[in-house]
Amino acid sequence: MKNYLLALxxxxxxxxxxxYTGSFTPFVFIGFVPLLLLRQQFLASGKKPWKLALWTYxxxxxxxxxxxxxxxxxxxxxxxxxxxxxxxxxxxxFGSWSLIDRKIxxxxxxxxxxxxxxxxxFGHHRWDLxxxxxxxxxxxxxxxxxxxxxxWTGTLxxxxxxxxxxxxxxxxxxxxxxxxKRNQYIFTILGVLLLPIVVSQILIPFATFSDxxxxxxxxxAVVLQPNIDPYTEKFAASAxxxxxxxxxxxxxxxxVTSETNLVIAPETALPLSFQEDRxxxxxxxxxxxxxxxxxxxxxxxxxxxxxxxLNHKQSVASTPIPNTNEWYExxxxxxxxxxxxxxxxxxxxxxxxxxxxxxxxAYLPFLSALAIxxxxxxxxxxxxxxxxxxxxxxxxxxxxxxxxxNKHNEIFSLAPIICYESIYGDxxxxxxxxxAQVLCILTNDxxxxxxxxxxxxxxxxxxRAIETRRWVLRSxxxxxxxxxxxxxxxxxxTAYWTKTAFTxxxxxxxxxxxxxxxxxxxxxxxxxxxxxSLSLFLQHLSKKNRKLQQ
Numbered sequence: 001m002k003n004y005l006l007a008l009x010x011x012x013x014x015x016x017x018x019x020y021t022g023s024f025t026p027f028v029f030i031g032f033v034p035l036l037l038l039r040q041q042f043l044a045s046g047k048k049p050w051k052l053a054l055w056t057y058x059x060x061x062x063x064x065x066x067x068x069x070x071x072x073x074x075x076x077x078x079x080x081x082x083x084x085x086x087x088x089x090x091x092x093x094f095g096s097w098s099l100i101d102r103k104i105x106x107x108x109x110x111x112x113x114x115x116x117x118x119x120x121x122f123g124h125h126r127w128d129l130x131x132x133x134x135x136x137x138x139x140x141x142x143x144x145x146x147x148x149x150x151x152w153t154g155t156l157x158x159x160x161x162x163x164x165x166x167x168x169x170x171x172x173x174x175x176x177x178x179x180x181k182r183n184q185y186i187f188t189i190l191g192v193l194l195l196p197i198v199v200s201q202i203l204i205p206f207a208t209f210s211d212x213x214x215x216x217x218x219x220x221a222v223v224l225q226p227n228i229d230p231y232t233e234k235f236a237a238s239a240x241x242x243x244x245x246x247x248x249x250x251x252x253x254x255x256v257t258s259e260t261n262l263v264i265a266p267e268t269a270l271p272l273s274f275q276e277d278r279x280x281x282x283x284x285x286x287x288x289x290x291x292x293x294x295x296x297x298x299x300x301x302x303x304x305x306x307x308x309x310l311n312h313k314q315s316v317a318s319t320p321i322p323n324t325n326e327w328y329e330x331x332x333x334x335x336x337x338x339x340x341x342x343x344x345x346x347x348x349x350x351x352x353x354x355x356x357x358x359x360x361x362a363y364l365p366f367l368s369a370l371a372i373x374x375x376x377x378x379x380x381x382x383x384x385x386x387x388x389x390x391x392x393x394x395x396x397x398x399x400x401x402x403x404x405x406n407k408h409n410e411i412f413s414l415a416p417i418i419c420y421e422s423i424y425g426d427x428x429x430x431x432x433x434x435x436a437q438v439l440c441i442l443t444n445d446x447x448x449x450x451x452x453x454x455x456x457x458x459x460x461x462x463x464r465a466i467e468t469r470r471w472v473l474r475s476x477x478x479x480x481x482x483x484x485x486x487x488x489x490x491x492x493x494t495a496y497w498t499k500t501a502f503t504x505x506x507x508x509x510x511x512x513x514x515x516x517x518x519x520x521x522x523x524x525x526x527x528x529x530x531x532x533s534l535s536l537f538l539q540h541l542s543k544k545n546r547k548l549q550q
Contacts (some may be wrong), residue, residue, distance in 0.1 A: 003038060007059040010034040015066035015436055018134075019142045020452035026141045029193065032166040033173065035059055039098055040174075049102075049244050055094050057241035060094075061087040061243040068133055070451035078354045086131050093120040104536055112533050113528030114163045115172045118156050122523035125424055128359035128366040130350070132423050133456070136162045148203035149196060150466045151513040154425045156522040165192055186419045206512070207487035208507070217410065217508045219394050219438060221262040221473050222255045222298070223317050224248060225481040227499040230446045234477075241270045245284040247293050248302070255501050260298040267419050267444040267475040269304035273330060276306045291334045294335045299392045300337040303418065306345065308382070316361055317382040327447045329382035332356060333441055334416035335348040336390045344390045348418040349428055369517065387430040389413040394508070415470075419443040422474075423460055425467050429516045432468045437508040439464055439472045446478035450496060454480060462488035467515050493495060505524030 009172035013031040018021030035056065042052040062452045066081045072079030097116045101109040117136075117344075122384035125132045132138075137155025139162065140147040147158055168189045175181040226248055251282050252263045270284065279285035310318060310327040318327040332348040351357035358380045394408040421427055422441045429441075441461055445454035458480040465472045465484045472484040483504040494500050 002041070004237040006038040007055045008062065010038075011059045011062035011066060014063045017139060018067045018456075019139065020068050020455040023142050025139060025143045025146075026134070028162050029165040030169055030512055031161065033170050035094070036166070036170040037173070038415065043102065047326075049095070049098070052090055052098070056094050057087055057091040060090040062085070062347075063090075064134065068453070070448045070453040073352070073449050073451060073453075074437055082131055085129065086134065089120070089124070092468055093117060095107045098217050100522055102532060104533070108534075109533060111164075111167060112529070113167065115529040116508070117163055118159055118523055118526040119530060121156060121159055122526070126146050129353055129358060131353070135159060135423075137462055138423075138456075138463065141456075141463050144462050144466060145204065146197050146200050147485065148200040148207060148466060150463060151203075151469055151515055154429070154467050154515045154523050155406060155463055156520055161192075161196060165189065168192060175492075185308060188302055188376055199284075204487050206291075207359075212390075213541075217412070218342040218505050219261050219412070219508055220257075220259045220505045221264060221457060221502065222503050223473055223475045223483070224250055224263065224265045224269075224495075224501045225480050225494050225499065226251060226266065227429075227478050227481055228496060230444055230477065234268065234444075239271060241272050241274065241282070241284040241289070243270060243500050244271070245287050247391060249287070251499070256295055256298050257503075257504055258296040260295065260503070262392065262414075262440075263298050263300045263443070264473055265300070265302040265477040266349060266442055266475040266481075267442040268305055269302050270335075272303035273305040275309050276308055276333075276343070276345055277283070279335075288337055293339060297395070299339070300335075301390070301414070301416065301440055301442070302335050304333050304335045306333040306335070306347075307331070315382060317380045323549070325420065332380045332418055334390070334418055335472075336392065336414075336416070337394050338504065340393075341391075346388040346390055346416040347382055347384050347417075349387065350421040350424050351383065352420050387414070387427055387434065389431055389434050390416055400459055415439045417441045417464075419445075422457070422464060425464060426520055427462045427517075429468055429519060432470060432512060432516045435510075436479065436509055437470065438506055440469045441451075441472060441474040441476075444477040445480075454496065455501075458482065458493075467513065469511065469516075470509055473504060473506065 006311055009032060013027045013034070016024045017027035017031060038055055039052060061083060062088050064256060069079070070084065071082055093116060097113045100112055121132065121135050124130055135155050137158030140158050150157060172182065172185040172189065207471060228244065235241065237414045248265050248269060248433060251487070256263060274282055274285070280289065288300060291454055292298065308329050308331070309327070310329060313327050313529050317329045319329070334346045336344040348356070353359050361380055391411050394412045397410050413435040415428060415431035417428060417439055419442070422443070428439060443457065448454055454476070459476065461472050461474055462484050465486055466488040467484040471486060474482050474484070479494050479498060481502070482493040483506065485491055486509070492502050492504055494502065
């Protein structure tokens, strides 16, 4: 019963502190403590380590279920797979640390939980079974005033902060009867808790400062939320890109003015696949191009399902066309239409496992048959070779002044971020490193229904704003659409499941944060830490073997 209560308490604290499954953020600083107590109890009793692994798995499985249960709304089998596998990976990470600490048994090895978990999160962002939703640093997406220092560390810094406080609280529990040590740990915990928050509060007033002070350039955008049901309308047999185009244009024209530079429509706003180099031959393509020409200055960024015809196999996503020597690839894409340039495309590169990506199909092609059908294309989609930006002309504005003439137009870069990509801080920061001056998120969160899922997804975008100090413009098919300033503050936010649009003027920035420049250096530091610790671990085993031989 005690084992059960400790495992349950740990998962409950981690669930209640997660955004929109409780949002009682302070609980995350003690969420791992019951699990550490459970481990301590097992070690003291001399029970087999695999029994501890079962209780650990039970706790992590409840954590995954309690925070991301809504995934099953889109795919029950996909949800079950995500819950069980992610919990297993967490258990292996916790177990690996437990083994090392048990063998070395020093204060140094005890703190090893931090770098090992950091490397797990770092790797979990970069493989076919990637599922970074529960990255610990994401917990602060509803407390952005606490983590303005993410511009230096990214979300991995937040993960390290959480784990360090948990380890210190656990130590405090064990020395509580020793008054001197108790006071020492209390003061240490308060310092570790409060110092990052104090630093964060100092940084907030400076969050919007950049080279825009010297060269002020603004972008006026109209963000659309067409509110098309993905189950009954968007991918229905009667759906047509022409009908969706007319609806989008009618919605946009209610808000576009002579000052508008960019209109943004959500992921797969054009849901029926079309050949990219033949856009002009389709009625909807011509209609969109004509409308962009009619707008005084506005360009159009829109999500679409697209196809390319190839004369060779380009990647695992390439599919042969029967009775020809040609291949085709399908994409979840963003399309940028400007007044003078040819259409620009950027393909989604961080794909959803099971729906847009069949994990490890590059090595085991037969797995492609297991793709989950979830509207639009299924199987493994094509991706970009590296993160991409798109360019449009925008007029220069003076402080408090309106546009004065086309001769002042400049080319600026935007980051097209499609749905799942917005969870990946390193992916977005690479777009900024390539020159992106504003982050444009196109998404369709209607698959999950009215659950915490779409709220969490919107919330995570606030962390991308802080990491890169860029404005975020987010167009979601069914909501939440909105705008977020470089400090992570929500400026505008739409209602869920509502057809609407809004206008937002943002400042374009070219400065780069420490994180945008150097990326996940926290993981690099963790590698060094783990390497040193493993060396000590192997040295310990070597000494033990020599003693046995003697």
